[in-house]
Amino acid sequence: MEAIYDLDAENPATAWLTEAADHARAAVRRLARTTLAARNDALLAMARAVFDKRTDILEANARDLAAFSGAAPFRDRLTLTRQHIDTMVSSLHAVAALPDPLRVLDSWTRPNGLRIERIASPIGVLGIIFESRPNVGLDAAALAVKSGNAVILRGGREARATSAALHRAIAAGLAEAGLPPAAVQMAPTPDRTFVAAMLAAEGQIDLLIPRGGRSLVERVRREARVPVLSHADGLCHTYIHRAADIAMATEVLVNAKLRRTSVCGATETLLIDSEIANASLPGILRDLADRGCVFRGDVRARALFPEMVPATEMDFWTEWQDAILSVAVVDGLEAAVSHINRYGSGHTDAILTEDETAERHFMAEVDSAVTIWNASTQFSDGGEFGFGAEIGIATGRVHARGPIGAEQLTTPRYNVIGSGQVRP
Template sequence: MTDEQTPESIIGAMARAARAALPVLAAAPTATKARAINAAAAQIRDRADEILAANAEDMAAGRDKGLTAALLDRLALDAKRVEGLAAGLETVAGLPDPVGEEIRHWTTPNGLAFTRVRVPLGVIGIIYESRPGVTADAAALCLMSGNACLLRGGSEAARSNTVLLDCMAEGLEMAGLPRAAVQMVPAGDRALVGAMLGAHGLIDIIVPRGGKGLVARVQADARVPVLAHLDGINHVYVDAAADPEKAVAIVRNSKLRRTAVCGAMETLVLDRALPEATARAVLGALADGGCELRGDAAARALEPRAVAVQPADYDTEWLDAIASVVTVDGIEGAVAHVQAHSSGHTDSIVTEDGGVAGRFLGAIDSAIVLHNASTQFADGGEFGFGAEIGIATGRLHARGPVALEGLTTYKTLVRGTGQVRP
C-alpha cells in the first residue's frame, strides 16, 4: 500500500473492476463458464505439487504461530483434499446454470404476462479463515452463478490461496473471461476487511466463513448484507426406538469424523427410555475414540469416564474432541432441549419410529434436520451441489449449504400489449 492508497481506495478499485466484469459474466453462455471452471480444475491437478508445497509452508508457519488444532485441520491440504477440490469444481461445472431459470410464470386478467427469473447477486465478498479450499469452491460457485467475487483469505493460508487463485484466474483466461471476476484481497491488513464491510454500493453481499469472532465482527460492522452462520451447536438425539448399530455409527461419525467442521455434533441427547446397553455402547464409542464427555448425572452413571457438565457447555461449539451429553424424557424433552440450545445449523434424530422422526423433523427449525444420518452431511458437496460458499442459518434469502441457487436473486419480466393502469 502506497502513501496515496487507503484501504477504501484499494477495495473500491477492486470492486469497480469486479462490477465491470459483471455484464460479461451475465452474457457468458453456460458452456463458457463451465469451460473456465473445468480449466481451473485441470490447473489444480497439474499444479498439485505446487499447491501442497505452499500449504506445507502455511502449516509450518501456523504451527509456529500456535494455531489451534481445529484451525490447522481446516488449513491442511493433502493429495486427497486437492483432488477433492478439482473434482468439486468439475461437479459445479456440470450443474444446471441457474442464471435465467424461470421460477414462475403467470398472467393477470388485463393480459400482462409476468415471468420471474433468476439473476446473479452481483459482487460477492467472501471473508474466511484457514480453509484454502474456499478459494476454489467460492470462485467456481460465483462464476457459474454469474457473480464476481472478492476473496479475502486469512494470512495463515496466504501461500496456498495464492496458488489456488492463480489456477482459477488461468481458467478464466483460457475461457476468455475477465480475470477481474475473481480477485484476492491482500491478507495481513485488517483494515481491508473493514473497507469491505463498508463498501455499500460496491459489494452486494458479504459471506464470512471462520470462527465466532470473525463472523460476529462482520455481522456487527457490515453496511453490506451478510449471509452467515455464527455457531454450529449441533445435536444428535438418540430415541428409545433407535437401532443400536445405527446409533453408535451415526453418533461416532457425527462427532469424530472431523471434529473441527461446523457440521460436527457438539451435544448428544439421549432418551431416558433408551435401553441401557445401547446408551452405554453409544457413550463408550465416543470415549473409546478419544472424545471427552461432559454429561449430566444420568450420563455419568452410564459412562464413568464422563465428567460433570456445566450449564454453559450446552451452548458451546467445541470444534474439538469434546461432547456435551444430556438425558431427556422422550421426544418432548429432546425437542425442548434442542430448541433451547441449537444454533439453528444442523440437528439429527436416530430412531426407527417414523412418527417420532416426523415430530422431530417438523418441530426443529434448523437449516438442516436429519433422520438416521450423521450431522457431518451438512456440506454442499454431500447435498449434490459440488461445493458450497458457506452454510446459512438465517431465515432470509438462503438456508443451509449455499451453492448456485443461493447465489442468485430474481427479477420479474412483464410483457404487455399496450396496457395502461386506470
C-alpha cells in the same frame, strides 16, 4: 483493467476496493449475458490451470508453511498436498457438471395476459473473507462464476502465497474462456485494512460471507454495513427417540460424534429419551468410550453411566470440536425439541427413530437449517448435498439456510412480459 493498489493513497485498501468493485460490477453485467456453456468452460479451464500450476501452488504453500509458526491444527488447515490439488480439480469439475443456477424458477400468466417469470439471478458482487484454508477462495470463485456473480476475495495472512498462486490459476482459467478477469479479484495483500474496507463497502459489495473462526464471523456481523451471510457455531444434536433402532443409532452416533470432531456438522450433544435410557444408554456410551470419547452428563445420564464429568449448563452451550459429548436424558420429543431450540445453533440436528410421526414433529419444530432423520449429522455439507462445493453453512434465517452452493448465490427477481397492457 486491474484495480491499482496505491500505497500513497490516503487509504490504499479503500481506494483499491472502490476500483475493484467497479470492475466487478462491470463483470457482473458481462456475466449476465454469458451462456452456461461459457461459464462451465471457465470452470474446466480453471481446473486445468490448477492442475498445470500444481507445482507452483505447492511451492507457494511450502513457503507459507515455512513462515508459519501457529499450532498444529492451524498448520493442518493451511497444508496442501497433491491429494488436495486433486480434490480441488474434481470439485471444479463437479461444479461445472451442475445444472444452471440461473433459471426460470416459476412462471404464470395473469388474467390480463401479462406473463410473469420468476428468475434466479446473480446477487452481484460478493465479498469473501477467509482465513487459513486455501481452498475456500477457489471454491468461492467456482461457485461465483457458475452463478454469474463477481467475487472479491480477501484471504488470510498465513496463506498469502498459496492464495496468490491459486488466484493466478483462476485468472488463467477465466482468460482462457474469455470471461472478464474482474469476475474474481483478490485483495493484493492480506493487510487487515481490507477487512475494514469490505465491511464498509455499502453499494459496492452486495453480500459479504465470512469464512473462518468465531471472532472473524462475530466481527463481520457486528460491524458490516453490507448484508452478511454467515454461519455461527455448529452446535449439533443427535436425539435418540424411544422408538429408535438402537444398533443403528449407536453406529450413526459414533459417526456423528467421532468421524471428524472438528467439522461444524459434528454432534456435540446427545439427547436420549428417558423411556429407553436405562436399557440403551450404557451400551451406546460404552461404544463411544471405547473409541476415546469422554462425556459431560446430566444427573440422569450419570446415574446410568458413572464414568462422566457432571455437566454444567455451560457445557450444553459448548461446541466441543473434540472427542467430548454432552449427554442429557429427556422426557420425550417435546423436551428434546425444546432443548435443541434453546441450546442449539440452528445448524444441524438429527432424530434417530423408526416412528415417522415423531420424525415429522421433530422436523417441523426444530428450528435449524438442516434436520436429519436416521443419519449422521456430519452429512451437513455442500459436497454431500450434491452442490459440488460450498462456501459455508448459513445459520441465519433469511436468504438461505444450510450449505451455500451456486443456487444459494442467486436471488429471485422478475421479468414481466406484456403486449401493451396498461393498469386500469
